[in-house]
Amino acid sequence: MSVDPCVESYPPEVRAHSALHVVKGAVVRVLGEGARWTASTYVSGRHARLTVKFDRKPSPDEVRAIEELANRKAAEGLIFETVTMPREEAERIYGDEIYDLFPVPSHVRELTIVIVRDVDGGVWNINACSKQHVHSSRCIGRIRIGKVRFRRSKQLLEIPFDVEP
């Protein structure tokens, strides 16, 4: 698969962080709404880790399906849209889908909402996030998921991945 030249125009951290949004959309579609809550994220260079609340370890087939779907969507060139609005308005329009497991502090009155727009006009992923993103998921590059880990006692599923090149 050829790599889009725009991959070169973003720092690895921005691509890896942006990939978190794309991978999360794939996780929810493959594993279902039970995996909808992000517990934490981590990025270092080309490496990232998405941790979601979940109740079991996914099968190797499911992990492969997540990786394939995330790469397919990345290659489709989903657009990252950003809107900033008062918190009440964002909650009224988008509901709790914009939030992660741990709440945004109550003193935060304005939210930046990142919408990864699907090719059919729907929403692939939506999240309150103030970090920097690629403009198109084509600029992420290839996503390679590593060895997933399920922490049974905490009901947390860790999905590590790298973006390439």
Ligand SMILES: [Zn+2]
């Ligand atoms: Zn983000």
